[in-house]
Structures are given as C-alpha cells and as structure tokens.
Amino acid sequence: GVDKSKFIGEITFNPVINTDGFWQINLDSAIFDGNLSFSGKTAIIDTGSTPLFIPKDDAAAINNQIPGSVFDQEHQLYIVPCDSTSTLSLKFGGVDYTIPSDDLILKSSSICISAIIPIDDVSFPINLWVVGQTFLKNVYSVYDVKNRQVGFAH
Secondary structure, X not given: OOOHHHOXXXXXXXXXXXXXXXXXXXXXXXXXXXXXEEEEEEEEEOXXXXXXXXXXXXXXXXXXXXXXXXXXXXXXXXXXXXXXXXXXXXXXXXXXXXXXHHHHEEEOOOOEEEOEEEEOOOOOOOOEEEEOHHHHOOOEXXXXXXXXXXXXXX
C-alpha cells in the first residue's frame, strides 16, 4: 500500500524497462552542482545498495568537480572533503529529486568517501547507473510489481 502521510504531491511512476528482474527505469537526466549534466542513462533502483555505482568516466567527471577530491587508486574510490556542499539531482519521469551534500558523503572515523563509486568493468554498460540508498532515503518510493513500474514522490 501507499502511506499518503509520508510524501507530498503525487507519485510519479516510471515503467520498468528490464525483463531480467531488475527495477531498471529511464533516468531522464542527472545534474551535478547545477552545471555538469548527464543524459541517455538508465538506472537500476537497488534498495540493497547504499552508494551510486556508475561508470568510471561518469564518476570521474562528477568527483573531479568536488574541490579537494582525490582518487584512491588502491581502493578505486574518491576521498572527498567532509564539508563538501555539492549536490546531485536525478530526474525521473520529468521530476527532479535532489540528493543533498550530506548524503553524497560516506563518513568513516577518519575520512570521507564519495557516495558516487566508479565501476571499472568492461562488461558494465556505459549508460547504466545503480542507484541505492544515497538517493532512496531522500524520496518516497513505490514498487508496483503488477504494472511493472517504480514510483517516486518528494
């Protein structure tokens, strides 16, 4: 069911485009800090993941825009300043949903890691983003099995 007390406005539904059992939908666009944008992507909505796993070139383009960001070659991720104010907006079904800066940072006791993790695998499609809790904790989400669609609301 849907708990209408948990969101505002309407739920915008997106048809599932994958027949292999993934909640894969079209990602209209992604905009980082209002100036770096991506289009032509799809997203697997993954409730079992925390970060966003995206192709390495997309991850580099985003993380290199964060002042003070450094790529950790050994661990294949980006170390970012803990006080970063960068934001990422994902547009699904014509609606923008913003991920605030606090949610783009995975904090440990001594360092901060970007929640935008590069995937460096030739078999990983260059147009696919795996979208986890970094995004999902900022929206109300609905998974409609019968009608094969995923819905989001603010």
